[in-house]
Amino acid sequence: MFLPGESHITAEDARGFGQVDTWVFDLDNTLYPSEARVWPQVDERITLYVMRLYGLDGLSARALQKHFYHRYGTTLKALMVEAAIDPHDFLDFAHDIDHSTITLDPALGAAIERLPGRKLILTNGSRRHAENVAGKLGILDHFEDVFDIAAADFVPKPDRSTYERFLDRHGVDPRRSALFEDIARNLVVPHDLGMATVLVVPRTVDPFREAFEQEAVREPHIDHITNDLAGFLSDRVLPAKAA
Template sequence: MLARLSHVRNWIFDLDNTLYPARSNLFARIDKRMTRFVADLLGVDDAEAFQVQKAYFLGHGTTLAGLMANHHVDPHEFLAYVHDIEMDVLEEDAPLAAAIARLPGRKLVFTNGDKPYALKVLDRLGLGGSFEAVHDLHAMNLVPKPAASAYQELCEAWDIDPAQSLFVEDMARNLAPAKAIGMTTVWVDNGSEQAPEVDRSFIDFTTADLSAWLHHVLEAE
């Protein structure tokens, strides 16, 4: 184990574009469904709906949070609609599963999606038995990352000491609150980041390939 990570007892992973490559474009299918949902809700064309969708994402953390705040959208209805997609672009990732299995301590998924969707993705990746728990949007009381409360509720729900934890995310801005409470942070820089460039001093490690990085960490002396 890499000496800098010998303190880690809790390995926490985001789901989308983190546990599978962004190049698979699975989230593009969800993105398209979100645009269609907004267009139907507001009675606008796809171009305007897309602008609204992204404004809500940047301003509220997720499109759903913006829709709930401004249009009282039912979160269960929205999530069921946007996650009604085929997952044929995902493949089993045996090397990643093997690396996660070797990590010492607890392993959890921390996602702004919901648990039923997360479980389908994990099964498709061959990671169905890799994690102790999925902490989803409902467990955050529908207040998503990067809200500080989401991280506090994760730690309280699973008795996690942030100082003994590592969090892996593809959205750099979602790592800042984790670092603020003492977590070690890993940014999966794979092109999925949609926020403008910001100060990223809160990032401890950066990788474009999570599986390769984990294997490197495990094999380091």
């Protein structure tokens, strides 16, 4: 994914951070490393939900879950369309996980705290999930608010309406904001809207995620790529703001 010794990559014509006054972060697989074992637990809970809903065995439920994910963007959206489920019940079930695997991240907390301006979380998960995870990381107090899937009317990223709804709800000027996200396709619309974009990828391949979800994609809609979020904020963002 990176050459030996690399941790950050910046495109030649990348947008910088000199004008940024609003910092927007995805939650899952962006604000915590794969070692935290958060997403595998959520993924397993979603599979279990599908098993119980349709009366399927594990392998069949997993296959159907992934079909839904690729067709609708999230399994939640698929089940709302296909089975008219209560989205709140689904989210409560999917996010009922063990948080003891998440540890404090003082370096990330210090870097986010030093960012000048507003800080917001934009997630396809629930507010409760975001607050639980960010709280365990020790970074929740640095964020002004969480824009979750319910605030998006259950329309997930990368749908354009979700970003527009987020920008409007919080009065964010996209040309003065930056978005940190772990899935490359979720940065296409934000970049088109004028946001500086940073793709956060794992340091090593995560066996619990699909290849496209963690690829260090070098495309025009991605200004920066890093496998060390705290280091990127300290090395690339904060010095530039102080200069």
